[in-house]
Amino acid sequence: MEANTRxxxxxxxxxxxxxxxxxxxxxxxxxxxxxxxxxxxxxxxGAIEAPHGTTIxxxxxxxxxxxxGDRRATMGNMIAQRDIEKVFPADEYSAVGIAGTAxxxxxxxxxxxxxxxxxxKVEGATLSLEGKAxxxxxxxxxxxxxxxxxxxxxxxxxxxxxxxxxxxxxxxxVTGGRSEETGYASTGSGSIFARGAMKxxxxxxxxxxxxxxxxxxxxxxxxxDDSATGGPDVxxxxxxxxxxxxxDGFRRLNDTExxxxxxxxxxxxxxxxxxxxxxxx
Amino acid sequence: xxxxxxxxPQQAMADRAEYARKGIARGRSLVVLQYxxxxxxxxxxxxxxxxxxxxxxxRIGFAAAGKYNEYENLRIGGVRYADLxxxxxxxxxxxxxxxxxxxxxxxxxxxxxxxxxxYEVELVVAEVGATPDGDQIYRLPHDGSIVxxxxxxxxxxxxxxxxxxxxxxxxxGMSLAEALKLAVQALSRDTNGGERExxxxxxxxxxxxxxxxxxxxxxxxxxxxxxxxxxxxGAASTPTDAPSDTxxxxxxxxxxxxxxxxxxxxxxxxxx
Numbered sequence: 272m273e274a275n276t277r278x279x280x281x282x283x284x285x286x287x288x289x290x291x292x293x294x295x296x297x298x299x300x301x302x303x304x305x306x307x308x309x310x311x312x313x314x315x316x317g318a319i320e321a322p323h324g325t326t327i328x329x330x331x332x333x334x335x336x337x338x339x340g341d342r343r344a345t346m347g348n349m350i351a352q353r354d355i356e357k358v359f360p361a362d363e364y365s366a367v368g369i370a371g372t373a374x375x376x377x378x379x380x381x382x383x384x385x386x387x388x389x390x391x392k393v394e395g396a397t398l399s400l401e402g403k404a405x406x407x408x409x410x411x412x413x414x415x416x417x418x419x420x421x422x423x424x425x426x427x428x429x430x431x432x433x434x435x436x437x438x439x440x441x442x443x444x445v446t447g448g449r450s451e452e453t454g455y456a457s458t459g460s461g462s463i464f465a466r467g468a469m470k471x472x473x474x475x476x477x478x479x480x481x482x483x484x485x486x487x488x489x490x491x492x493x494x495x496d497d498s499a500t501g502g503p504d505v506x507x508x509x510x511x512x513x514x515x516x517x518x519d520g521f522r523r524l525n526d527t528e529x530x531x532x533x534x535x536x537x538x539x540x541x542x543x544x545x546x547x548x549x550x551x552x
Numbered sequence: 553x554x555x556x557x558x559x560x561p562q563q564a565m566a567d568r569a570e571y572a573r574k575g576i577a578r579g580r581s582l583v584v585l586q587y588x589x590x591x592x593x594x595x596x597x598x599x600x601x602x603x604x605x606x607x608x609x610x611r612i613g614f615a616a617a618g619k620y621n622e623y624e625n626l627r628i629g630g631v632r633y634a635d636l637x638x639x640x641x642x643x644x645x646x647x648x649x650x651x652x653x654x655x656x657x658x659x660x661x662x663x664x665x666x667x668x669x670x671y672e673v674e675l676v677v678a679e680v681g682a683t684p685d686g687d688q689i690y691r692l693p694h695d696g697s698i699v700x701x702x703x704x705x706x707x708x709x710x711x712x713x714x715x716x717x718x719x720x721x722x723x724x725g726m727s728l729a730e731a732l733k734l735a736v737q738a739l740s741r742d743t744n745g746g747e748r749e750x751x752x753x754x755x756x757x758x759x760x761x762x763x764x765x766x767x768x769x770x771x772x773x774x775x776x777x778x779x780x781x782x783x784x785x786g787a788a789s790t791p792t793d794a795p796s797d798t799x800x801x802x803x804x805x806x807x808x809x810x811x812x813x814x815x816x817x818x819x820x821x822x823x824x
Contacts, residue, residue: 280654280657281654281657281658281660281661282633282655282657283655283657286629286633287625287626287628287629287658288631289625291626294632294635294639297632297636298636299637301636302636305639305640376627381639382639385635385638385639388635388768389631389632389635392606392607392608393628393630395601395603395606475729493721
């Protein structure tokens with residue numbers, strides 16, 4: 272059935288049929304070719320070359336959660352883009368950061384945002400944070416065929432749970448497997464280095480200011496050891512994207528704020544290249 | 553086989569129109585007005601959960617009078633249409649005009665098809681612009697016509713009388729509290745000329761606020777904020793703050809002592 276939205280004719284019956292509150296369900300009935308996961312790929316030999324996004328980190332603090340990402344996209348050993356955005360608001364109380372094939376991931380985020388908004392408009396109520404995390408899981412699962420061809424998308428989902436009054440982080444694998452993380456999490460090629468840094472710096476009593484500094488420290492360490500992760504680019508004034516989600520909702524730090532944190536970290540790294548140290552015992 | 557009675561097309565249409573109008577008249581009327589920072593929807597609705605007003609898309613709101621299940625159906629169709637269109641093209645490509653056209657075609661086809669009963673609904677589709685000049689308000693009666701409205705519009709059973717009142721009293725650049733008060737005043741007027749009280753908890757109020765920083769401009773006005781807006785107006789109706797009505801002395805002179813003296817600064821504060 273052809274989606275009759277290009278002309279100004281009568282709404283097709285499918286639009287007026289009572290049914291699910293999910294935009295994805297509607298789309299899969301109405302025009303399935305528009306779903307990212309439903310595309311059939313031609314038989315391929317070897318992996319497809321496409322820009323990849325790299326490191327995303329998240330950390331909770333009492334009262335909320337911080338989600339941040341570097342700005343580099345790579346294609347093989349090339350830097351494909353220096354100022355890519357990989358952290359997006361999903362709705363008012365949650366955000367998603369994406370690592371993996373950039374083109375697919377951005378499309379997936381767009382559909383995910385719409386899915387949450389659509390549900391909210393149809394039902395007059397928002398999904399629970401758990402419900403949102405599960406929805407994202409379904410979307411990644413539907414992308415499995417392409418993931419097997421090397422076009423994987425592995426997001427990190429963070430949000431403020433208004434029912435429980437705290438920030439929560441969910442990480443995923445390529446099969447859509449979902450796990451809730453306590454404290455901090457990372458995804459993407461630089462994630463192992465970022466995780467090491469966060470493990471040493473994290474504690475339960477962080478302030479919002481400390482949490483935003485912590486994620487940039489972690490991204491710096493990831494960029495230090497992973498060539499696919501970009502550090503703060505002072506010459507071009509490109510700094511990591513840092514978002515904070517609290518009871519007041521989603522907020523993205525503006526360029527001045529993230530530049531200030533990045534610069535103060537750079538300043539200290541000039542004295543001590545390996546960054547802050549945890550106590551030995 | 554019996555021969556069906558002959559009914560002239562004119563008669564058939566007139567009957568259908570009357571049927572739909574009667575259905576709509578059973579529900580309560582509602583009004584949609586422009587104010588300085590956007591468009592406000594006001595209606596009497598005893599239910600907290602079943603809404604008459606809702607968000608369709610970023611800048612587009614929906615209001616309906618008549619049969620709930622029928623307009624709810626159209627509302628969801630509109631949300632699906634808008635979301636699919638925005639997903640296919642871009643968020644900016646979803647417009648109230650496009651949506652109103654689709655609704656008009658849908659209502660028109662249903663109205664003139666012999667196999668279906670006409671919908672007993674009257675809709676308003678409104679889009680808030682970057683400036684008051686960019687605001688669009690479309691009224692869609694049950695038969696699928698479109699009326700491009702400006703300033704204020706009323707739909708529902710008592711719409712004609714309310715519209716006339718609003719046309720006289722509404723002016724450009726009202727504050728939210730002033731517009732709200734005027735809307736409540738209009739809705740409180742009975743068909744027989746009397747007035748009745750509509751308590752705040754029976755009011756459903758929503759705005760499309762162009763000053764809202766988010767892309768989604770639709771917002772419900774409930775609880776404390778609603779009480780404050782209604783109160784701000786009530787306080788302003790006392791003659792003590794007479795100096796503040798210099799800027800509206802030219803409009804609504806006929807018995808609208810309360811509608812104007814908003815004392816704009818407290819109103820401005822309370823709706824931010």
